[in-house]
Amino acid sequence: MRWPWQTVETRSAQSFIALASLPSAGWGSHDASALMRDGYAGNAIAYRCVRMIAEAAASIPLTTNDEDVGALLARPSPDEAGRVLLERLYGDLQITGNAWAEAVTLAGEAAPKGLFGLRADTIRPQTNSEGGLIGWAVRKRRGERIIYREADGWSPVLHLKLYHPSDSVMGLSPLAAARKALDLHNGAAAWAKALIENAARPSGALVYDGEGAGLTPSQFDRLKEELESAHSGAANAGRPLLLDGGLDWKPMSLSPAEMDFAGTRHAAAREISLAFGVPPMLLGIPGDNTYATYKEANLAFWRLTVLPLVHKVADALSVWLSGRFDDVEVRPDLEDVPAFSGERDALWARLEAASFLTTEEKRALAGLSQ
Structure with a gap:
């Protein structure tokens, strides 16, 4: 059975009406280069979401129990501060679902002396015949270089990734999950631009x-x-x-469907921000806001999106650097984060009112050193 809109139907010459076959929708690619081009560099909503998450997460300082590791994280390379490297890693995670950092070790030394971010669109995994990861291929201007694990099993490359249910090596980015909404938003913008270019009217x-x-x-x-x-x-x-x-x-005149393009763009923008975990209220997207105030939306953004990401990266750094330093623990320092100041004030007020606790117990509950 064939549906009526799958074939071309031509009426009589008096009516001049024809039904043409509908074109199938085409969606963009999910590879790293396409997501960078169409998402981060080609869509204002996605760009702002990535910047907000990366800058907010990088603003949370990382502390450690090892002085050498602390100095390495604060100044990972001669030309780059630690916050810049972290911002790059957080941004790559949002755009491609993967982020890589390479540890550079001087000859004759075991501990790394520098950390360098690797471009996400230049990395591909090297696997064996059984599909196991054995190294990373880094594309250069001419050819590529392969980074393998060292003799003791430690990898000079830190691979951060977001969970992917069907891939054990590579991660899944929020942009890939919101790809259809991204294409809708970009397509609606292209339609509006074409309308302006064609006499600014239908x-x-x-x-x-x-x-x-x-x-x-x-x-x-x-x-x-x-x-x-x-x-x-x-x-x-x-x-x-x-x-x-x-x-x-x-x-x-414009049809009702064409007039609804603005609503379609706002709906697509809300779906993009939902994939990133950024409340639409923070982006100025009109529509139904689920938060009563901007302050609540901002706190939810920090608590539900930024903080889990920072903890994830801190734990990964702890495990990775422990392979070259002794029992490293990297953790975020939330004391100077303005978004959590209200929660800290409430905690201190409860501790101050708890007369059954000693001063040492109160300091321990507040996360302060003895």
Whole structure:
């Protein structure tokens, strides 16, 4: 059985109505380069979500129980501060679902002396015949280099990733999950731009009311060229159209579906922000806001999106660096984070009112050193 819209149906010559087959929708690719191009560099909502998460997460300092590790995290390379490296790692995680950092060790030394971020679009995994990860291939200007594990099993490359249910090596990014919403938002923006370029209003129809069979091919070509050169584009909006030879202009208004493109863009923007875990209220997206105040939305953003990401990276750094340092523990320092100041004040007030606790117990519950 064939559905009516799957075939081309032509009515009689008196009605001039035709049903054309509907084109299938095409969605963008999920590879790292496409997500960087269409998402981070080509969509304002996705760009702002990535920047907000990366900058907020990088603003939380990481502390450690090892002085050498603390110095390495504070100054991972001669030309880069620790916050810049962390911001890059957090940003890559949001865009591609993966982030890589390489540890550089000097000859004759065991402990790394530098940490360098690797571009997410230049890395591919090296696997054995059984699908197990054995190293990473890094593309260079000419060729590529392979980074394998060292003799004791420690990898000079730290691979951070977001959970992917069907891939044990690579991660799944929020942009990939929101790919259809991203394409809808970009497509709606392209439609609005095309509308502005085409006289900043919907097009119309030229109706031939003259006698005879219609316009000759030369007349048709001349009319088409005149319309494109003198009556298309935002600069020509409102220019009067001089018609002769039995031609009449019939303007066409926007259909309700076309008028709903703005609503479609807002719905797609909310879905993109939902994939990242950024409340739409923080992005200025109109619509139903689930938070009573901006303060509640901001606190939810820090507590539900930023903080779990920082803990994830801190735990990964602890495990990775423990392979070259003794029992390293990296943890976030939340004392100077303004978003949590209200929670700290409430905690201190409860501890102050707890008369059954000693001073040492109160300091321990507050997370302060003895």
